[in-house]
Amino acid sequence: MTEKTKPVLCILGPTSSGKTALSIGLAERFQNVEIVSADSLAVYRYLDIGTAKPSLEVRQRIPHHLVDFLDPRERWSAYEFRREALRLFREISLRGCLPVVVGGTAFYLNTLFHGIPGWGAPQDRNLRRVLERMPTEKLYALLVSVDPYRARKIGKGDRKRLIRALEIFLLTLRMPSEKRTPCQRSWTFRYLLVGISWSKEKLRERIRERVEEMFRQGIVEEVQHLFERGYRPPIPALENFTYRPVVDFLEGRCSLATAKEEIVRGTLTFVKRQMNWFRKMPITWFSPEDGNLLKLVEEVYHFVRTHLEGE
Template sequence: MYKLPPAIFLMGPTASGKTAAAIALVEAGLPVELISVDSALVFKDMDIGTAKPDAEEQRRAPHHLLDIISPEESYSAGQFRTDALALMADISARGKVPVLVGGTMLYFNALQNGLHELPPADPALRAELEHEANTHGWVHMHAKLAALDPATAARLMPSETQRIERAIEICLLAGRPMSAILAEPGAAALPYRLLKIALEPSERGVLHERIALRYDLMLANGFADEVRALQQKYRLNIELPSMRCVGYRQMWEHLAGECDYAEMRYRGIVATRQLCKRQLTWLRGMDDVLRLDCLAADAVQQIKDQITAHLK
């Protein structure tokens, strides 16, 4: 075990301070390089609404896997795993330690546990499910998923229509819950000596306040103009993965006249809080995790101390 090269997972929900902590590690002189684990930060020109590290922050602490695809494109967990493994190998070969920082828990899971063979999409079954959803609504479909796969349903909100549909489809095609398939080993063990740190709030209400404050700062810093510019520069629609990102969907609906400014703000904050809840649910299901209070005054110092000890 101790002959394996070290690697760090720095995980946490949105607004838990992961980026600031990661930058602090670099500036403290630790021999680390940062790899972003975020399904929104991969998109070019999506900066304000994703809370992407700005140019100055990236100068101080470069991040891999930022700005790598167009908002017109898709990026899968499989692509992330391939890219991350190649970067980790290169970083380790240069005598440094990869620190994977972000909040896309599916990516962390895919990296550590590998990917699983899931049934391919079935157009006929999917058409049936969409008809059922149009007839009875997505709350009904969420309940249907809960009967088939309680563990997956607990992670999803009724508004996550595509994920609900896919999870039901997998359950019906495979004849067993998707969560059971994903719990099985999917690949050889990750060849690193891992330290998994989770930044979790001791008071979720404080994190909710941070989320609201950050969303208001995004709005004040020109989030609406950013989405308008994206619409002009790229061929986008609201069903693309980029525009399904939290905040972007709500802003798209506002710019399309589907809701006023106040409603857009409310929906955006609620969606971000729901994302936070899902991230914390993922983290609670992970084992071998060192859990630190992201609200602690010395949280960054605790992270530094734990990593320093891990590298000895």
């Protein structure tokens, strides 16, 4: 089967570097861009301030995907992200648009670029325990829904092989019947990685400013409203360095000043992990130290156009 190779632009960088602003500027410049978020918190409904989602007006004007769709009680994994991102890349490319990935969740991006490690014979004890608790008829129905060919080959009664086939699918996002012929995929993507880089001092300043702005915008009230909707910790949407200190403040375990400092401290720790991962990637970095967004957008726009037209 002939493969179709399509470009995907990825805008990377540490938290508070300005990825969202750059992506919106580029979308307005290109005019045929759809944005795919690679942010593990932006998926959640009702949480807009701490996740720094683009405004609803922007999302209505520029197509955004994998933003503001998940219930705060649910979990969103890197495997689900990769599956949905690849599907979206195909659909966006078929519409004649350029997919643009924006985000800094390194595990999501690593899974997107490199796939799931050990895909030939994956094993996961926790996943297997979940599958083993399911009745055999449920296992068979699940396999039929993702790989009917393999389900028919195994049959309804072979519980051990049904579990193994589902384990392969859930860990690799490929049908078990295709595991010996990965070359048959009809779509491949080439990733162009651009990043926003600031000096350590400037980035710390931007992070502190962002945290102060979140509280001015009402992150405390945002979490209160979530509580009023019946969502109480522990839930996945609040199990992170941004929202956990706000919960602690609301429940009387710390002061407002301490909550702010905890968010700054958690963000700085997260940024260190991000940068360790980014250093391993073939990223072309842009440094907008003068803070001129229009200049940055133009620089990246011309770089991307030159790169894509040269291929």
